[in-house]
Amino acid sequence: MNIALLGLGNMNGAILAGMLAAGTDAASVCATGHSAERARANQERYGVTVAATESDPEANRTAAAGADIVVLGVKPKDILALCREIGGALRPGTVVVSVAAGIPLAAMEANLPGGQPVVRTMPNTPLTVGMGVVGLAGGTAVTEHHVDLAAGLFRGSGSVYQVKESQLDAVAAVSGSGPAYAFLLAELMAAGGADMGLDEDLAKDLARATVAGAGRMLAEPEVDPAALRRAVTSPNGTTEAAINSFLDSGLADLIAQGMRASAARGQAMSREYGS
Ligand SMILES: NC(=O)C1=CN([C@@H]2O[C@H](COP(=O)(O)OP(=O)(O)OC[C@H]3O[C@@H](n4cnc5c(N)ncnc54)[C@H](O)[C@@H]3O)[C@@H](O)[C@H]2O)C=CC1
Numbered sequence: 394m395n396i397a398l399l400g401l402g403n404m405n406g407a408i409l410a411g412m413l414a415a416g417t418d419a420a421s422v423c424a425t426g427h428s429a430e431r432a433r434a435n436q437e438r439y440g441v442t443v444a445a446t447e448s449d450p451e452a453n454r455t456a457a458a459g460a461d462i463v464v465l466g467v468k469p470k471d472i473l474a475l476c477r478e479i480g481g482a483l484r485p486g487t488v489v490v491s492v493a494a495g496i497p498l499a500a501m502e503a504n505l506p507g508g509q510p511v512v513r514t515m516p517n518t519p520l521t522v523g524m525g526v527v528g529l530a531g532g533t534a535v536t537e538h539h540v541d542l543a544a545g546l547f548r549g550s551g552s553v554y555q556v557k558e559s560q561l562d563a564v565a566a567v568s569g570s571g572p573a574y575a576f577l578l579a580e581l582m583a584a585g586g587a588d589m590g591l592d593e594d595l596a597k598d599l600a601r602a603t604v605a606g607a608g609r610m611l612a613e614p615e616v617d618p619a620a621l622r623r624a625v626t627s628p629n630g631t632t633e634a635a636i637n638s639f640l641d642s643g644l645a646d647l648i649a650q651g652m653r654a655s656a657a658r659g660q661a662m663s664r665e666y667g668s
């Protein structure tokens with residue numbers, strides 16, 4: 394199974410790191426990027442062949458021509474141009490997998506050869522540490538076999554959930570963008586600690602280790618976040634004071650509102666870049 398990762402940035406990099414850690418043979422993977430300097434650095438970092446479009450304008454087409462699965466990992470605004478660029482080089486059975494937010498399957502299909510199997514996914518960067526989650530929806534030419542091939546990219550580095558395409562913006566709001574919410578929480582907790590007089594580095598260490606430790610506890614099977622929260626919250630204690638203050642200040646509404654903004658941006662991107 395040959396895999397081509399077109400656009401080796403944050404997301405395709407996380408997919409690649411996850412695949413390699415899960416045992417994928419580096420010789421079966423090739424990647425492309427724009428900058429020649431970055432391609433050299435990535436080739437050294439990951440041990441896979443990385444070609445740069447800056448020095449070889451055919452790099453994407455060459456990588457796509459030799460692949461059974463092609464993963465489009467460029468920014469949403471560049472996805473349809475990339476589809477048109479590689480279209481003529483693809484073999485009919487090659488599965489095209491997009492990780493882009495907001496770009497509809499129908500738009501990708503319209504910019505690829507007729508009948509090309511296209512799978513739209515919404516992964517997240519914790520794939521890097523084997524703890525990713527991925528939402529996945531198949532296009533009109535996609536069979537169970539193609540879904541299986543696409544899901545195989547994430548086997549060993551994350552859990553894959555097949556959803557309706559219309560649900561992928563909500564998946565992005567929860568898990569695609571979600572790691573950033575947890576990182577923001579760590580940033581804000583560190584700032585809060587420093588504000589109360591802790592040394593800045595100590596506050597950062599405490600906040601980072603706390604969010605990471607809490608994340609590890611959440612990763613245990615069948616665990617209930619509310620039960621874990623209750624186990625920290627002594628009646629009339631310090632945690633209860635903080636949680637009540639958060640909720641009284643409208644944290645639940647703020648989170649819901651932010652997630653709706655994420656999904657709305659996904660919809661807006663389909664209108665901006667999806668045709
Ligand atoms: N970063 C994340 O956590 C997530 C990102 N995504 C999706 O992943 C996609 C990429 O996002 P990031 O990795 O964050 O962006 P990025 O900017 O880190 O990566 C994009 C890469 O594509 C390269 N590139 C641009 N044009 C190219 C071309 N024509 N041929 C080959 N390479 C090209 C760029 O040099 C860059 O390295 C986006 O569509 C985004 O919606 C989805 C889920 C999570």
Ligand SMILES: O=C(O)[C@@H]1CCC=N1
Pocket residue numbers: 494565569570
């Ligand atoms: O921010 C974004 O648009 C991408 C999709 C989900 C996470 N990063």
